[in-house]
Amino acid sequence: MTWSRRDFVRTGSAFAAAGFLGFDSTLLTDPHEAARRYRPFRPLLQDPDVRAIAMAALDAARASGARYADVRVASGASRRTIVQNRQVFTQLISGSLNFGVRVLVDGAWGFASSTIVTEAEAARVAQVAVRQSTLNPWGKTRTLELAPAPVVADGEWETPIDLDPWNYTIQDQLELQIQANEAVMNAGEAMGVPGVTGFSDFLFGKTDVVFASTEGSYIAQRFHGFGNQYGAQVISEDRMNFGSSSPESFRTGGYGWEAIDGIPFAADAEQAVEDAVMMMNAREPDVGRYDVVLDSSAVSSAFNASIVRALEFDRVLGYEMHAGGTSYLSPPEEVLGQFSFNNPKLNVRATGSAPRAGGMYRWDVEGVAPADYPLIREGVVMDYFTTREFAPQLDWWYRRNGMPPGSRGAAGSQGSVLVQVVAPSIAIMDPGEEDVSIDEMIAETEDGIYIHRGGFGYVDPPMLNLQFSASGMAHEIRDGKLGDPISQPNFLARTPDFWRSMDMIGGAGTFGYHGGGTGKGDPFQNIGRTVGAPAARFRQVNVFTYGRR
């Protein structure tokens, strides 16, 4: 360990001396005060210590030979509580403080990160990053010109929320959870259902990230989010089958305390128990071909797994061959303007902003604002998710079609200590122009299955073979009417065939946003992003079961 780091261990950080994060000894005695400490939005943008650390990293990188460098300094806090029935399993408050430096020497990247946030450490880390680049034998074999991007000298943004969760204590959170769980238990008792479990796992997170680059950008963003789960679980007498259900009023994503403030626990509980019991007792469908109607949550899941991820340009190029996987939408010269899902109803676009979207940002992890642009138009692939590194490889296409060049603002990472990769912004599958409802789709279906309230899409690494598993609820459709509940139907399809078979698409009234995201990289990163989609119907899908009963 270098002397600077040794000193750090002994004397504490520059932040301590400068009062970073406003440390105040009254916090030690008053938990409510401790909770309130995060109340004011204190932009890191205006924190001179953070700026000094960022500049120390950039200066050291430049001095060691980097022709481009960026640094991200992050400070986060999260509060997680897990309660099952009335028993508290976890109450955890986590703090994080770290930074990562990315450098470019010739054509080679270097990246290094640390949790010791001092100027001296920033310089060391930047130099380690530069050494990696300089020693990479392929650095000199190519030139890597980043796509030009506007300099954002004083960017500032915060996820819009209504109620700051840090104005509430961990006890407020636990009391709400216990109430919620008790509502489920009481409903179970009133309905005479044995062994009903109320579970809840609430996680509020907040992270400040400062991004600075040698090009002169300096951006501070504060991200809020709420996640995890709440609902009822029932278990069969032989303990081989479960049913669980989460009330539709429970939402996750870009929320503050309002996510849980207004949940009508008592009103939801009975429905949740009823749904859970129904799914536990449901029979498996007969194997065969069916028309399937998917609600927006189920469409989103299939869409995210089989289209959104396949449009990540690093996968397309083979950079993720052994990690996140490749893509059937490759090579770009044969895909752009040519690859068609043969379905004019399929229109996909990317956007930077959606209400309450999880993982939403104003600037991505290389300081670029996410673009609003079409990805698939009437079934034909028009563009990809790109970053500054990859966008120049599509200049030929953009020029030919009069499209704006440059990064689409789709750089992401699971945290500032991990390397930037391509991660979709918010992907949206447009609803149909006519206001077709789910009821209408069901009414026009003779022999089918309605899958709603969620599902999992499993794809093979090129994303060409999709297996979809219902994770929420499913019902059979007979002669245009909903029939019996069905236990976890699955279907298999080749991705392009599946989307070609989409013959009805819901209107704006069926559209919704749901959790999506990507997984890739080494070390592996999971990056959560919202996706949006309407309900839709797919013809003659190959349904199977795991045959467990």
Added chain:
Amino acid sequence: MSRDSSAAAAGSTETGAKRTGIAATGEILTREEAEAIAKKALSFADPNAETIVNVSLANSQNTRIGINRITTQRDASLGGVAVTTRLNGRIAQGTTQRFDDEGLMQAVKWAEDSAREGPGGRQEMGRLIQPRDYPVPPGLWSEASREVDIPDRIRKAVEAIERADGYVAAGTLDLGINSMLVANSAGLVAYCRSTTGTMELGARTDDNTGSGWAGKAIYDFNDMDTVAVAAKATDKAERSRNPSAVEPARYTVILEPDAYASMIAFMMQYHMDLPSAQRGSSVFADPNGGTKIGQQVFDERLSFVSDPMDPDAPFCPFSGTGVPFDRTYWVQDGILRNLSFGDATAIERGLEYPLANPVSVRLQPKEGTELLTLDEMVETCERGIYVTRLTMGVADFRRLVFTGVTRDGTWLVERGRITRPIKNMRYVDSHMYFLNNLEAVGEPVLAATGGFMLPPVRSRDFNFTAIADAV
């Protein structure tokens, strides 16, 4: 910090020639440094509380390979402190990445403030582990791994890329240098350091019809033979060119250890605790009530044993709260013997401490079992499918059933030899089945992910459900 713990203990500050520059890497906390941080945190704690402090600093190094060159590299020094407080009948935790006084104080106060107020008396309290000595697992720490510098990593990656010339190669070379310490308010201090590494490489033929993969985990960087990994991956790619389809059905399979390693990891992670089995939510719950302890759950030739002193796959000998990891048979000769439990159960059973689950495990064939190599499994197979790798998704958590596709080298075996490469297929199956339908088993090897010693196996009736025609 000194790389030599005896020098550090003597108060020396030796720095190797390589690390005198400011751009040094590979640094972790010595026992003394970690202990100083933990003691500082404990000094901030409420004396009425029982407090456990966990301090760690890991240096993670990574070289990524894509399209036959080094694409990105990463060097991360990540520290962390976790404080667990037991106060007024409640348990709460606070964590920080900061080692300075303010950061430590925050973590302590977050935990204590959470525990002090609010709904209480609803958690299982445990006893603190009393001061004790832990064994030092041989082979867990390698000075050679600690000495690795950026050029060493790059050289190993370049050798692999050169060996894969003519193929499209992608992969990763990872190295971890780790230190962790647990201390508590009863005076316990437990320190462990380790070095781990992995090389994985995927290779495709230039016509994109054949794909191969190989991986290797190490503790000592000197054992990191990246050329051998690349040779294996490219050989598999070459031999899997132009695959043809076979009908999806139940087949005898020959599984390389890495094909099912993630299934074993998933079971160890989520299904090995007693409360889940008692409640009915794990695969080891008995449908008739209670757990399956005492029942046969796998073929009688197989045992699952976790041992930090395992010479081939050592790991730190204590949990995050200092609970010693003793040699534990979870499954012995096919019979479920143990599931992990907390301190309430330990007290009930008159034990000094809980049974903790380290997740790392060895799947050991019974003594006297004839062990077959992969080649011998092929030679003695009438008809079957040889599988290099499987992707894994969870199809049924309760029954521990998985789904996914074959990858990177799948062949048809007929009358004792590999006859042709076949197209990838989707499967729905589980080691809960194929480790019961066992035909043959081999010598356990360290899985590429590290932490798991698994044998190759040959099993009947593996369930392939569909063609997944993509390389």
